Amino acid sequence: MKKTILTVDDSASIRQMVSFTLKSVGYEVLEAADGDAGLAQAKAKPCDLILTDQNMPGMDGLTLIKTLRALPEYRSKPILMLTTESSDNMKSLGRAAGATGWIVKPFQPQTLIDVARRLLG
Template structure:
């Protein structure tokens, strides 16, 4: 079973993403910010990371940049799921080596389709 780490400071959002992905057959772990996510990724390998941008302690871009320095996570797909929709922020995401950018609110069907596409 493919494993996905969902990183978001909103508990309700994490729960909804986890619900959709679990229903689609994925195993989901959760983290509330970049710092917690980095701690989790130290001890576990995931097949995909789905992260928010604006979070306390460490935001999504800083988290991706840090994660990409780890050999185990250089090729793992990382999707941003955020309220941020500006071209400037998307460019920063691309520079940080994110795989894609999804703007909230997310549509469960589209989310699952994108996850399927990048995880394969």
């Protein structure tokens, strides 16, 4: 069965790049344009990995992570921040919220594939 990855980003071009990259190696990819839509997607269909931006209208990435971690089905699922935010303080806030890891944009497609494979087996 295909692993399902949800990408949450307000940039359509980033969502398309993430989706194209991960679909090219066999993952099913769902897309959401903000945290609220991402939460709805994650509740509607179980996801094996979630990638979220930080700065989005409505619910931001840290709030999305905290909200997902409160749900039993997402307590231990990997959630990565995929964002331009790279300060140590922001990474610390991400870890405190429950982020599994951090990828800084712009990202290398192969790096994204390698990280997904490592986290999903």
